[in-house]
Amino acid sequence: MTPGTLMLLVLLVPAATALLVPLFDGRPNVREATTLLGAVLLFAAVLGLLPTVLEGGTPSLPAWTVVPGLSIAFSLEPLGMLFATVASGLWIANSVYSIGYMRAEAAPRQTMFYVCFALAIAATMGIALAGNLFTLFLFYELLSFTTWPLVTHRATPEARAAGRLYLMMLFGASTVLFLPAIAWTGIAAGTLDFTPGGILGGTMGAAGLGILLALFVFGAAKAAVMPLHFWLPAAMVAPTPVSALLHAVAVVKAGVFTILKVVVYIFGLETLAATGAGDWLVVVAGITIVLASLIALRQDNLKRRLAYSTVSQLSYVVLGAALFTPLAVLGAALHIAAHAVSKITLFFAAGSVHVGAHVEDVSRMDGLGRKMPWTMGAFSIGALSMIGMPPTAGFLGKWFILVAAMQAGHWFAIGAIVLSTVLNAGYFLPILYRAYARQGEEGKIDRVRESPWPMVTALVATAALTVLLFAWPGVPFELAGMLAGGAALEAGGAGDLVFPAEPPQ
Amino acid sequence: MTEHLPALQVVLPLFGALLAALVRRPSAAWLVSLAASVAAFAVSAALLAHVLDGGVITYRLGGWDPALGIEYRVDILNAIVLVLVSGIAAVSLPYARLSVAAEIPGDRIAWFYAMYLLALAGLLGIAITNDAFNAFVFLEVSSLSSYALIAMGRARRALVASYQYLIMGTIGATFYVIGVGFLYMMTGTLNLTLIAERIAEVQSIRPILAGIAFILVGISLKLALFPLHAWLPNAYAFAPSVATVFLSATATKVAIYLFVRYVYSVFGASLVWVDLPLTPILLALSIAAIFGAGTVAVFQSNLKRMFAYSSVAQVGYITLGLSLVTVPGVTGGLVHLLNHALIKGAIFMGLGAIVFRTGRIAIDDIAGIGRVMPLTTAAIVLAGLSLVGLPGTAGFVSKWYLVVAALDLGWWWLALLIVLGSMITIAYVGRVVEAAYFRAPAEALAGVREAPLQMLVPTWLLAAATVWFGIDTRLTAGLAERAATMLVGGLR
Numbered sequence: 001m002t003p004g005t006l007m008l009l010v011l012l013v014p015a016a017t018a019l020l021v022p023l024f025d026g027r028p029n030v031r032e033a034t035t036l037l038g039a040v041l042l043f044a045a046v047l048g049l050l051p052t053v054l055e056g057g058t059p060s061l062p063a064w065t066v067v068p069g070l071s072i073a074f075s076l077e078p079l080g081m082l083f084a085t086v087a088s089g090l091w092i093a094n095s096v097y098s099i100g101y102m103r104a105e106a107a108p109r110q111t112m113f114y115v116c117f118a119l120a121i122a123a124t125m126g127i128a129l130a131g132n133l134f135t136l137f138l139f140y141e142l143l144s145f146t147t148w149p150l151v152t153h154r155a156t157p158e159a160r161a162a163g164r165l166y167l168m169m170l171f172g173a174s175t176v177l178f179l180p181a182i183a184w185t186g187i188a189a190g191t192l193d194f195t196p197g198g199i200l201g202g203t204m205g206a207a208g209l210g211i212l213l214a215l216f217v218f219g220a221a222k223a224a225v226m227p228l229h230f231w232l233p234a235a236m237v238a239p240t241p242v243s244a245l246l247h248a249v250a251v252v253k254a255g256v257f258t259i260l261k262v263v264v265y266i267f268g269l270e271t272l273a274a275t276g277a278g279d280w281l282v283v284v285a286g287i288t289i290v291l292a293s294l295i296a297l298r299q300d301n302l303k304r305r306l307a308y309s310t311v312s313q314l315s316y317v318v319l320g321a322a323l324f325t326p327l328a329v330l331g332a333a334l335h336i337a338a339h340a341v342s343k344i345t346l347f348f349a350a351g352s353v354h355v356g357a358h359v360e361d362v363s364r365m366d367g368l369g370r371k372m373p374w375t376m377g378a379f380s381i382g383a384l385s386m387i388g389m390p391p392t393a394g395f396l397g398k399w400f401i402l403v404a405a406m407q408a409g410h411w412f413a414i415g416a417i418v419l420s421t422v423l424n425a426g427y428f429l430p431i432l433y434r435a436y437a438r439q440g441e442e443g444k445i446d447r448v449r450e451s452p453w454p455m456v457t458a459l460v461a462t463a464a465l466t467v468l469l470f471a472w473p474g475v476p477f478e479l480a481g482m483l484a485g486g487a488a489l490e491a492g493g494a495g496d497l498v499f500p501a502e503p504p505q
Numbered sequence: 506m507t508e509h510l511p512a513l514q515v516v517l518p519l520f521g522a523l524l525a526a527l528v529r530r531p532s533a534a535w536l537v538s539l540a541a542s543v544a545a546f547a548v549s550a551a552l553l554a555h556v557l558d559g560g561v562i563t564y565r566l567g568g569w570d571p572a573l574g575i576e577y578r579v580d581i582l583n584a585i586v587l588v589l590v591s592g593i594a595a596v597s598l599p600y601a602r603l604s605v606a607a608e609i610p611g612d613r614i615a616w617f618y619a620m621y622l623l624a625l626a627g628l629l630g631i632a633i634t635n636d637a638f639n640a641f642v643f644l645e646v647s648s649l650s651s652y653a654l655i656a657m658g659r660a661r662r663a664l665v666a667s668y669q670y671l672i673m674g675t676i677g678a679t680f681y682v683i684g685v686g687f688l689y690m691m692t693g694t695l696n697l698t699l700i701a702e703r704i705a706e707v708q709s710i711r712p713i714l715a716g717i718a719f720i721l722v723g724i725s726l727k728l729a730l731f732p733l734h735a736w737l738p739n740a741y742a743f744a745p746s747v748a749t750v751f752l753s754a755t756a757t758k759v760a761i762y763l764f765v766r767y768v769y770s771v772f773g774a775s776l777v778w779v780d781l782p783l784t785p786i787l788l789a790l791s792i793a794a795i796f797g798a799g800t801v802a803v804f805q806s807n808l809k810r811m812f813a814y815s816s817v818a819q820v821g822y823i824t825l826g827l828s829l830v831t832v833p834g835v836t837g838g839l840v841h842l843l844n845h846a847l848i849k850g851a852i853f854m855g856l857g858a859i860v861f862r863t864g865r866i867a868i869d870d871i872a873g874i875g876r877v878m879p880l881t882t883a884a885i886v887l888a889g890l891s892l893v894g895l896p897g898t899a900g901f902v903s904k905w906y907l908v909v910a911a912l913d914l915g916w917w918w919l920a921l922l923i924v925l926g927s928m929i930t931i932a933y934v935g936r937v938v939e940a941a942y943f944r945a946p947a948e949a950l951a952g953v954r955e956a957p958l959q960m961l962v963p964t965w966l967l968a969a970a971t972v973w974f975g976i977d978t979r980l981t982a983g984l985a986e987r988a989a990t991m992l993v994g995g996l997r
Contacts, residue, residue: 066975067902067982138896145895152943160943164935171931175894176924183908183920 003052003059007074009045010084010125013038014091018118025111032099035114039092042121046081046088053081054478060131069186072138073131077194078482079264079333083257084128085475086340087250091121093458094245097348100454101241104355113153113239119146124250127257133182133192133266136258137174140222143254144170150242151235162234169231170221178219181212185266194261198268209267209277216262217281217318222255225318226288229311236303240351243303248310248343253336256317260332263321264483273324281322286416288315293423300361302350305427306343309386312420313339319413320401326484328404333480334473335397341465342385342394348459349379352451362431367440369432371448374456376435378463383428385466388421393469396477507551511564511577514548514587515630515643517541518594522622525615534615535602538622542595545629549587556584563635571635571696578635578698582839582988586632586762589843593754593850594625600963601747604857608659608745617657621751623650628759637685637695640763644681644727648674651756654748655740666739673736677726680719687716701771714781717772721764721783728760730824731794734817741813746857749809753816754850758842761823765839765992768827774996778830787828792922794821799929803936806868808859811933812852815892819845822926825919826907830996833913835989837906840982844899844974848888851967855885858956858964865949868936873946877953880961882941884968889934891971894927898975902982 001009017038024031052059053076060075076084098117102110123146126139144167152163186192188208189199200209221228235247263272272278289312296308316339320332352375353359357368369376385394398417405413440448450456469476521541525534555562556579564577579587601621609617627647634640652674656667689695691712692703707713722733729737737757741749768777777783795818802814823845826838856866858881865871875882891898904923911919955961974981 064976067905067978070905072976134896141896145890149942152939155943155945160939163939163943167935168928168931171893172928175927175931176921179904179924180908180912180917180920183905183912187909187912 001048003049003057003076004061006045006048007059007061007076007129010042010049010088010129011074011122013042013045014118014122014125018115018122021114021118022111028103028110031111031114032095035095035098035118036092038118039088039095042125043088043092046084049076050081050085050475053078054475056482063131066134070134070192071132072135073193074129074135075131075194076129077265078479079257079261080128080130082333082337082476082479082483083253084125086337087121087124087128087253090245090249090340090344090462093462094241094344096454097244097351097458098241100452100458101239101351101355104452104455105239107153107239108155109153112149116146116149117242117245120150120246120250124254127254130194132194133185133262136261137178137182140178140220140254140258141171141174143222143251144174147242147246147251150246151238153239153242154237156237159237162237165234166231169228173219173221173228176219177215181215181219184212184215194265196265198264198266198271200267201271206275206277209272209275210280213263213267213272213278213281216266217259217284220255220258222251223259223318224252224255224288224311224314225284226291226311229288229292232311233304233307236301236307240303240347240354243307244344244347244351247307248347249340252310252314253340256314256321256332256336259318260321260329260336263324264329269324269326269329278322278324282319282410282413285315285319285322286412288312289319289416289420290423293420293427297423297427300363302353302360302362302365302431303347305362306346306350309346309424309427310343312424313343313386316398316401316417319416320397320404323401323404323408323410323413325404325408327407328401330480330484331397331400331402331404333397333483334400334476337476338385338393338397338466338469341462341469342382342392345378345382345459345462345466346386348455348462349375349382352455352459355455356451357448362434365431365434366438367435367445368448369436371440371445372450374450374460378459379435380432381463381466383432386428387424391467391470393466393473395470396473507555508564510548510552510555511562511579511633512566514545514552514591514633515626517544517548518622518626518629522619522626525622526619529615531606531611531614534618535598535605538601538618539595539598541622542591542598542625545625546588546591546595549584549591549629552579553584553588555579556581572694572699575639576635576696576698577633579633581984581991582765583632583762585839585843585984585988586759587629589846590625590628590632590755590759593846594621594751596850596963596966597747597750597854600750600854600857600960603957603959604746604861607861609657613657617654617745620650620653621748623647624654624751624756628755631759632762635697637688637697637700638682639695641678641682641685644678647756647759648678648727651748651752654752655744657748658743658745660743662739663743666743670736670740673726673733677723677733679723680726681723684716684719684721684723687712687719691716697766697771701773704771704776705773710776710780713776717767717776717781720767724760724764724767728757728764728824729817729820731790731798731817731821734794734798734820737817738810738813741816741853742807742810746853746860750850750853750857753813753853754846757816757820758846761820761827761842765827769835769992769996774830778996784828784830787824788919791821791825791828794818795825795922795926796929799926799933803929803933805933808856808866808868808871808937809853811868811937812849812856815930815933816845816849818926818929819849819892822903822907822923825923826910829910829914830993831910831913832986832989832993833906834910835993836982836986837903837910839985839988840906840978841903843981843985844891844903844971847899847967847970847974848891851888851964851971852885852892854960854964854967855881855888858960861960862953862956863950868940870947870949872940872944873942873950875941876946877950878955881956881964884961884964886938886941887968888971889937891975893930893934896975897972899971899973899981901975902978906982
């Protein structure tokens with residue numbers, strides 16, 4: 001199949017899945033099989049595109065002009081490839097997990113759940129494949145609206161309130177900040193296309209660039225850069241599979257993906273580095289990293305603790321983007337993949353604890369390690385990855401961002417990373433201590449069982465991925481390197497690149 | 506035959522109205538209305554096609570010279586409006602049969618259709634005529650028939666709403682005709698083209714300014730420009746469903762057309778935009794409409810009233826674009842005129858279908874409606890998202906033009922206000938979605954079924970159009986841009 005056909009498939013398969021699922025409303029097994037089949041097909045189509053991109057190609061589809069200056073265009077570059085691979089691959093794991101979780105919970109309206117989920121994945125693929133700012137914005141908004149029903153899925157007053165906050169904050173920021181930023185970019189640069197090296201160089205002064213960058217960064221509120229992070233902990237009211245894939249992978253990654261993409265392909269690293277227009281972003285990202293970790297430390301609800309951990313980890317990516325060096329961009333891109341597999345593992349485990357032990361709070365997790373060995377084992381791997389300890393994927397991105405910060409001599413960034421590593425350990429290790437070293441409550445702990453097998457399978461798989469990605473980071477590393485190298489090449493600094501000779505083994 | 510198309514445009518619905526009143530049988534009256542509206546739509550489509558290849562069409566009624574007689578004149582601007590009005594009328598009729606049969610007593614159904622066609626004839630007449638006084642006559646034809654349509658609503662409050670509209674509408678029409686009198690006094694003609702030519706030569710400017718003020722205030726009442734909108738919410742809320750669909754999508758739009766015609770083609774740039782600084786006045790009122798009426802909409806529990814207030818707010822977006830006197834701004838205003846008509850048509854059709862099945866319209870009474878009438882609700886939500894301006898929908902195209910127009914002028918504060926307005930829209934559309942999908946079905950909805958196909962198809966046709974015109978904008982933004990170029994470029 002040609003790359004063009006594959007790209008069409010990537011966009012259409014999840015949408016078609018969403019159309020097919022309601023046809024099997026009364027037959028849950030067929031319905032879930034449809035979702036799984038869609039997920040597998042999507043992943044295959046995404047993988048089919050990988051060789052083309054690795055060879056340096058940027059496959060694209062013909063653009064459609066909506067109004068002059070505004071067109072729907074798809075083109076796939078390394079960062080989009082990385083994001084699409086991660087999101088589509090984890091959709092398979094998440095679908096397996098959902099089957100176990102939703103049935104164990106006897107959740108209502110499961111058909112609507114699977115439909116919205118497939119639509120959200122379709123929107124995510126649109127974001128990954130977007131060839132210009134408008135297309136990205138279109139699917140970004142679609143993602144907000146298709147995940148809104150998932151956040152409110154439990155239909156309690158609390159869920160509805162969380163849904164309102166979610167929608168108002170994501171849609172509000174994107175409309176009030178991101179949309180004017182797009183219009184401003186279009187007027188200044190005359191195009192909205194993602195172009196290696198950026199399109200804004202020489203079009204405006206440092207002050208203008210700084211303001212525009214702020215509009216983009218805070219406009220993409222899905223990245224949960226403080227102070228626009230409140231929606232994420234509130235969204236934890238959703239069923240766990242939603243928190244796992246969407247609020248640890250698709251939605252939040254769409255936010256940081258957007259920021260990284262805008263920095264590399266709209267502003268251009270060189271433009272930002274030369275003008276110093278975006279230096280404030282390091283500070284904002286650093287504060288978010290540390291502050292969110294501090295808040296996570298105080299959360300007893302496991303999912304909320306994970307949510308604040310996500311807020312903190314997302315800003316690693318933003319920090320990587322904000323250093324404006326190729327190496328930092330490489331680290332940021334790697335961290336997108338690494339955090340995805342690790343955090344989905346943690347959420348899977350949290351959901352498994354909820355289903356198997358009916359426990360939501362950290363303070364009630366005593367002794368679970370022995371009763372739920374698979375779940376807590378996977379949780380441990382995810383936790384180590386969050387702290388950034390080898391041999392887990394979390395080490396990779398963090399390492400490159402740290403090295404880049406050191407090269408730049410950016411002490412604030414280094415301080416933020418080191419401090420947050422300590423804090424990460426501070427809020428994850430006590431959980432492991434409780435689960436393994438303490439005895440559970442008599443009588444209650446005996447009734448704890450390991451969760452249904454689909455859930456266990458899924459969380460073991462993602463935990464394994466977390467370790468495997470550390471051992472063989474080949475493809476993500478290469479894609480991230482292409483993104484960073486390509487950006488540097490266009491900026492004219494390719495000769496000075498300082499890459500480690502080999503990815504760490 | 507083709508040269509008489511402009512006359513047919515008005516005559517067809519006018520005679521249809523007469524015939525509908527004469528046949529008296531509901532089904533026959535409906536059939537007459539359907540035939541007349543579809544024919545009127547065909548005529549307007551043909552006129553648009555002519556205008557697109559051949560420029561301006563002029564038609565002298567009875568062959569009289571324009572200085573004495575009445576002239577019809579079709580250019581790209583009113584050709585679009587004619588297609589919109591007749592198109593909405595035609596799409597609404599298949600929908601109307603069941604809804605009208607359920608809401609109007611049997612012996613008045615034929616009257617309803619007669620009034621419907623009379624309103625259509627009046628609206629098309631306003632749009633097509635090039636004569637200031639003839640426009641007044643058609644304004645009265647459409648207004649009087651609208652009062653009758655609204656008064657046929659089931660609730661007794663429909664009578665009060667209709668009476669309120671009648672008082673306000675009459676004041677508006679009176680203001681308009683006084684203004685026309687001033688213009689006639691100073692220029693000696695009622696033909697708009699001739700007025701435009703002679704107005705520049707008039708020495709004493711004061712009577713002209715008085716005339717302009719009367720005309721603009723009069724039309725502003727009809728187009729429900731904030732704060733002259735008080736008649737609209739009740740009129741839309743208590744009118745029969747079909748009347749609400751038709752009037753909300755067309756009546757204010759035609760009044761806006763007339764406003765545009767006067768301020769851009771007749772009065773001349775220096776008079777309106779310099780001597781009478783219309784831009785700041787209109788801009789301030791538009792912003793007040795967007796935020797004032799929008800906020801009121803959020804707190805409505807009657808859904809028809811909610812979207813009626815929303816109409817006032819959305820008219821604010823249209824007039825905001827028109828007040829900028831730049832091609833992107835006027836394009837934004839005109840394209841939103843079209844988009845908003847389709848959006849509100851779809852939403853009020855959906856609400857009408859809900860009323861048809863449940864007899865209820867309060868938001869709490871129809872909680873959970875998304876699960877019992879999924880297709881109808883989905884159409885409302887789709888159109889609602891377009892109203893919000895989700896990218897990929899028609900509403901976004903409007904918003905984009907307006908934001909770009911504001912930034913083009915360097916008015917970033919205006920761009921900010923435009924996008925902030927969307928936050929209010931999402932607040933009330935979000936309330937509807939939340940009630941429809943995220944709450945358990947209300948008890949009153951037990952046994953309720955999906956709307957009949959006759960109502961669903963037109964509703965979905967309009968809802969799909971609100972998405973289609975967000976992606977393929979050749980017929981909306983493309984034509985609006987041509988009209989805007991003509992209007993702004995033709996300013997003297």
